[in-house]
Amino acid sequence: MSASTHVRFVLVGTQHPGNIGAAARAMKTMGLARLVLVAPEKPLDEVAFRRSAGAEDVLGDAPVYATLAEAVADCRLVLGCTARSRRVQLEELLPELAGQRAVAKAGEEGAEVAFVFGRERTGLTNEELQLCHLAVHIPSDPEFSSLNLAAAVQVMAYEVRMAVLAGQVQAPAETGFGEAPASHAQLEGLFGQLGDTLDQIDFHKGRSPESAMRKLRRLFMKAEMSEQEVRLLRGILADAQRMARLAGEKPN
Structure with missing residues (x-):
């Protein structure tokens, strides 16, 4: 085919x-x-x-x-x-x-x-x-x-x-040592969670988040991540979100 x-x-x-x-x-x-x-x-x-x-x-x-x-x-x-x-x-x-x-x-x-x-x-x-x-x-x-x-x-x-x-189909690049590459939808899920996490930890400090998110999107898209790598990053973000919630619940 x-x-x-x-x-x-x-x-x-x-x-x-x-x-x-x-x-x-x-x-x-x-x-x-x-x-x-x-x-x-x-x-x-x-x-x-x-x-x-x-x-x-x-x-x-x-x-x-x-x-x-x-x-x-x-x-x-x-x-x-x-x-x-x-x-x-x-x-x-x-x-x-x-x-x-x-x-x-x-x-x-x-x-x-x-x-x-x-x-x-x-x-x-x-x-x-x-x-x-x-x-x-x-x-x-x-x-x-x-x-x-x-x-x-x-x-x-x-x-x-x-x-x-011209037969310019190159051999598939190795992604994550044979792991399945992440789909567009999986990457968008990661970007959505990343944006939420940065808001929850007050990363932007009042600055507009759009510029930072554009740069982070470019960075992750260049990496051509696998499904497993996306799941790993989302797990890290989930823990960061949990810690942010706990910090917000602590009495002053």
Whole structure:
């Protein structure tokens, strides 16, 4: 089975159904079939299916989720396609390297990979980018940098196909000495508990917690932790939370 079967293209908040159809066509021309929709503004219509031009199966099979977190919960690698620099600081890749990294990761046993594309006018929000491990930037002409959604999908689908054809699937990296890598949902659970713990121990001392959490998210995502490592960290956090509660209950 090709690594590309473990790569999904996620469209978030798409405003025009026709763009979804065109994206489905772009994917199918490159041998990709896993289209996922997150909270599209309008349901699929006749225009969407007409613009899919032979990729009606890709369009018809696309699941719809309410949130991006749900759509990528089982993924080990999430790449957010963004046109400009944001406050969320992610390692940024050019399309060719992004395709290679995606296919390499998808070649690992049980690994799922997602490319995420935002709204036509505004792209991905900072909150949505925080759910991504890496950013992908298509270096278009800065004097006319607006790239159509389907065109962006076509570029990334092409790079994924080229990586597959070139046989650039690398041997799976050892994670935790053969332990299963943590899923996206497991990492998000860790980040939620970490944020709660830092609040309970008054780590931020009145400062805004967003900056610290962004840096901690990057740190842990780079580590590519296993399920066991995430459980270990969550156990440590649970003990820290328990101690914080006990300290708060002590009489003055």
